[in-house]
Ligand SMILES: [Zn+2]
């Protein structure tokens with residue numbers, strides 16, 4: 001259920017004036033013409049829907065009584081209106097004038113997002129990686145201009161060079177004079193006499209580019225690295241967007257990451273766990289000696305400080321935590337079995353008491369859930 005009051009940031013007894021003011025304020029901050037981020041576009045849709053409902057006395061009343069005209073997911077509301085359309089509706093035609101007129105052929109290029117798979121060791125220490133990206137670069141034939149060298153442009157005769165066509169439209173804002181970009185010249189106000197052969201007038205061409213990137217130590221799956229100006233070059237030779245590299249760390253066969261700590265399990269023969277020993281471990285920092293204390297139990301955790309993942313922010317590293325797993329010997333030969341029996345006798349363990357203790361709390365929770373589901 002949508003809460004349109006909350007979307008607009010007004011109280012439930014807000015006056016029509018309050019609602020109008022709240023929407024105007026939000027539209028100014030969120031309209032896609034003003035704020036190109038996708039989150040803002042989503043929010044703009046939400047507040048426009050909210051405004052549509054709350055600015056209409058009938059719709060507002062039925063919403064207050066619990067029905068939602070957009071509950072079925074009627075999408076796209078408010079999208080057809082440009083920022084200047086909305087400003088004009090509030091302040092009279094011409095208020096959005098700054099936005100009007102033929103648009104520039106130059107645009108900022110789009111941001112791009114690509115995924116980079118790395119190994120856990122790269123996340124621990126950082127790494128340099130080469131990325132091959134498909135992207136748009138400035139056309140070398142027309143240098144981004146879009147016109148075949150030696151040719152010019154002419155004024156569009158459909159819109160007379162204004163780049164837009166006006167029409168009157170009825171909407172939730174009342175009668176609105178809306179403007180649409182001219183289809184013939186795509187809003188530029190002028191038409192290329194002869195578009196560049198290389199880029200068909202776009203001013204850029206697609207190509208493959210190799211990029212060296214420094215992956216900082218400590219990144220994790222989902223970390224985004226922003227490379228300013230490494231995205232697509234804009235149309236008409238406009239500035240390039242940014243490239244975002246989203247890191248995905250491949251699972252490691254031995255080490256699992258939790259925060260900046262690494263976890264693994266070491267298998268210990270029963271005798272080693274009972275008597276204590278040292279074992280050699282291969283860590284990301286090379287070979288390491290781990291001391292096993294006598295009397296180590298299955299599930300005991302041992303910590304090697306500072307051998308985990310480098311902290312992305314700040315200094316230092318997490319720890320390497322090794323969980324003991326004690327292996328009960330199988331396939332005993334006669335002599336081994338005899339020795340174990342003697343040991344059991346010495347310890348008075350031939351017939352253990354079978355002391356019961358409570359189930360592991362985690363396990364108990366799971367059991368309860370299983371019964372609930374039935
Ligand atoms: Zn070109």
Ligand SMILES: [Zn+2]
Pocket residue numbers: 156157158159160161162163164182183184185186187188189190
């Ligand atoms: Zn035109």
